[in-house]
Amino acid sequence: MPSRRTSARTFPDNPSGIHLLKDPAVVRRMIRSAQLDPQDLVVEFGAGTGKLTSQLSGTGARIIAVERHPDLVARLERRFSEAENVRIVAGDARSVPLPRRPYAVVANIPYSISTSLFRRILTPDQTALQEADILVEWGFAKRVTAEQPRNFEIAWWQLRFELSIVGRVRPHSFAPPPSVDTAHLRIRRRSGVSAGLLQQQERRLRQLYRPSRRLRRR
Numbered sequence: 001m002p003s004r005r006t007s008a009r010t011f012p013d014n015p016s017g018i019h020l021l022k023d024p025a026v027v028r029r030m031i032r033s034a035q036l037d038p039q040d041l042v043v044e045f046g047a048g049t050g051k052l053t054s055q056l057s058g059t060g061a062r063i064i065a066v067e068r069h070p071d072l073v074a075r076l077e078r079r080f081s082e083a084e085n086v087r088i089v090a091g092d093a094r095s096v097p098l099p100r101r102p103y104a105v106v107a108n109i110p111y112s113i114s115t116s117l118f119r120r121i122l123t124p125d126q127t128a129l130q131e132a133d134i135l136v137e138w139g140f141a142k143r144v145t146a147e148q149p150r151n152f153e154i155a156w157w158q159l160r161f162e163l164s165i166v167g168r169v170r171p172h173s174f175a176p177p178p179s180v181d182t183a184h185l186r187i188r189r190r191s192g193v194s195a196g197l198l199q200q201q202e203r204r205l206r207q208l209y210r211p212s213r214r215l216r217r218r
């Protein structure tokens, strides 16, 4: 058992983008927005000390809490050892296996992995992601919700998912505070988009944008 308590102060130089949520109102808003029930499967990337995890667990949904920092993994394992609906996964959000059955994401992720994580959960044709409530850097949220997407990748995400900003979260809601504002981003899979329409729209987007070489969908 580690002798010291793992807290935001344990990470003075903060290489892992650790900004622990300390504002209960933000946590409540994310849980309310996600509208989870016991049938749902939820992935929380970057679970930290488990503040959001514990509220997610309270919904009765099955929670997969992914965390990379070993001290935090140990702490999460202790904290949720009795919670039957919470599984702690020690690993990198950019490479842990993702569910094949429909799932939601509710998470406060490190800013630095936003793009790679979005590529994993939004880009593939076969993604099982249904919806997400995620805290991301404000500027990133503005880019992915822009009416005129700046590239094919974002246009592709917007084609199949509705992305919207629910609210702005100020630095003092986290410990330690980040240097910029955060956004609560809501993502919902669009319903009623047929495969035929999707192909047609994709062709149109490819004419408008030069697709990024990094766009891997399968």
Ligand SMILES: C[S@@+](CC[C@H](N)C(=O)[O-])C[C@H]1O[C@@H](n2cnc3c(N)ncnc32)[C@H](O)[C@@H]1O
Binding pocket: 016, 017, 018, 019, 020, 021, 022, 045, 046, 047, 048, 049, 050, 051, 052, 066, 067, 068, 069, 072, 091, 092, 093, 094, 107, 108, 109, 110, 113
């Ligand atoms: C912004 S903090 C959020 C912590 C917690 N969810 C909260 O809201 O208090 C991001 C968390 O992601 C973890 N993390 C950083 N990089 C990661 C990665 N590549 N994969 C999984 N977790 C990561 C950090 O250790 C940290 O616990």
